[in-house]
Amino acid sequence: MTQILVEKGYIKNYLNIDDGKQGLLRLYLKYDEAGNPVIRELERISKPGRRRYVGADNLPRVRNGLGIAIMSTSQGVMSDKEARNVNIGGEVLATVF
Numbered sequence: 001m002t003q004i005l006v007e008k009g010y011i012k013n014y015l016n017i018d019d020g021k022q023g024l025l026r027l028y029l030k031y032d033e034a035g036n037p038v039i040r041e042l043e044r045i046s047k048p049g050r051r052r053y054v055g056a057d058n059l060p061r062v063r064n065g066l067g068i069a070i071m072s073t074s075q076g077v078m079s080d081k082e083a084r085n086v087n088i089g090g091e092v093l094a095t096v097f
Contacts (some may be wrong), residue, residue, distance in 0.1 A: 001070055001093065001094070002025065002027065003028075004068075004077065004078070004079055005027075005069055005096065008079065008096075009030065009038070010030065010038055010039050010070055010096055011027050011029055011030050011032045011038075011039070012026060012028040012029065013028045014026065014027050014028065015028075016079075038089050039096060039097075040097050041067070041095075041096070041097040042094060042095070042096050042097075043094060043095050044093070044094050044097055045069075045092040045093060045094055045095060046091050046092055046093055046094075051091060052091065052092045053089065053090065054089050054090070054092055055089040056083070056084075056087045056088055056089045057086055057089075058089070059071075059080050059084050059089065060080060060092060060095065061080070062080070062095045062096070062097055063097050066097060067095060067096050067097030068080060068081065068095070068096050069092055069094070069095045070092075070093045070095075070096065071083050071089075071090045071091065071092055071093065071095045072089030072090050072091040072093055073088050073089070073091075074088065074090065075088060077093070080085040
C-alpha cells in the first residue's frame with residue numbers, strides 16, 4: 001500500500017524498520033511549495049468488522065478522479081485506476097485525496 005502512495009506522489013518515501021517485535025513503518029510525508037501536506041484526506045474504507053468489496057463495474061471514483069482508492073485484488077494491491085484498466089474488482093482498503 002505504501003508503494004502505491006510513493007508511485008502516485010502522495011508521500012516521499014517509506015522505510016521498514018525491524019525492531020525484533022512487530023516492526024515499524026516510517027513514512028516521509030510530502031509537502032507542496034506553500035508547505036501544505038499533499039495528502040489532504042485519508043480514509044480507511046474496509047474495516048475488520050465491515051469489509052467492502054466492489055465489482056469491476058462499480059469501482060469508486062475519489063473526488064471525480066482527483067484522488068485514488070487503494071484496492072486489494074486477486075492480482076495484488078493496486079489503485080482504482082489500475083484496477084479499471086485490467087477490469088478487476090476487489091476489496092476497497094482506503095481512499096486518498
